[in-house]
Amino acid sequence: MDYIIIVAGGKGLRMGAEVPKQFLxxxxxxxxxxxxxxxxxxxxxxSIILVLPxxxxxxxxxxxxxxxxxxxxxxxxxxxTRFDSSRHGLNxxxxxxxxxxxxxxxVRPFVSAQVIDRCYDCARQCGAAIPVLPVTDTLRQIDGNGxxxxxxxxxxxxxQTPQVFDIQLLKRAFRQPYRDQFTDDASVVEALGxxxxxxxxxxxxxxxxxxxxxxxxxxxx
Numbered sequence: 001m002d003y004i005i006i007v008a009g010g011k012g013l014r015m016g017a018e019v020p021k022q023f024l025x026x027x028x029x030x031x032x033x034x035x036x037x038x039x040x041x042x043x044x045x046x047s048i049i050l051v052l053p054x055x056x057x058x059x060x061x062x063x064x065x066x067x068x069x070x071x072x073x074x075x076x077x078x079x080x081t082r083f084d085s086s087r088h089g090l091n092x093x094x095x096x097x098x099x100x101x102x103x104x105x106x107v108r109p110f111v112s113a114q115v116i117d118r119c120y121d122c123a124r125q126c127g128a129a130i131p132v133l134p135v136t137d138t139l140r141q142i143d144g145n146g147x148x149x150x151x152x153x154x155x156x157x158x159x160q161t162p163q164v165f166d167i168q169l170l171k172r173a174f175r176q177p178y179r180d181q182f183t184d185d186a187s188v189v190e191a192l193g194x195x196x197x198x199x200x201x202x203x204x205x206x207x208x209x210x211x212x213x214x215x216x217x218x219x220x221x
Contacts, residue, residue: 002099002120004039004162005049005089008032008106009078020056021208022106023063027221031208032060033069034109039102039162040071042113043120048073050106051089083182087174093167100124101170102162103185110204110220116162118199123164128194130164130186131201132157160201165189 008022022032039046054077078085086103100123115131122129135153142148163185173189182188186196204220
């Protein structure tokens with residue numbers, strides 16, 4: 001069986017909103033519902049695990065009733081960090097389960113079906129896959145004294161989600177204690193010495209973080 005773990009733990013502070021950003025409406029539909037719909041529509045056989053702070057779960061239930069949202073999913077309590085939340089979602093998958101599992105940001109509602117397919121197909125073959133995009137802006141590395149120098153952008157990629165892995169590989173990875181260098185789920189897997197393949201992402205797969213992002217999202221609906 002294949003899974004998708006959707007992690008939604010934001011408080012919306014940079015949005016300046018009264019409700020967490022994953023619940024804000026885009027085109028009249030809460031962001032998080034759009035995200036779950038993307039995966040359900042693309043791969044209806046995926047088992048969806050939603051990781052959400054405990055104190056937000058009743059509000060989510062109210063939204064589901066209000067919008068008649070019936071995409072099957074299981075809600076799991078979030079953790080203190082993104083690492084903890086990913087592990088909480090992973091822990092509800094049976095330890096002997098064979099298949100692949102993706103982890104996706106709840107506030108990335110515009111991942112394409114093609115990217116989802118590429119990630120899952122690649123992970124099934126190689127064990128681990130992440131979607132990336134080339135860097136188009138000039139990059140500058142800042143030194144300790146506040147100055148800096150430009151670096152070749154051809155040597156860098158923008159990393160997106162879903163990040164998809166063999167289930168048993170990911171379970172082994174998340175048995176490791178947390179380290180500061182764990183910046184995403186792929187870095188946890190790489191700490192085992194495993195390689196992670198890159199596949200092409202899609203430009204619309206933005207993470208909604210600021211009010212400007214919401215304006216962009218409205219144009220993508």
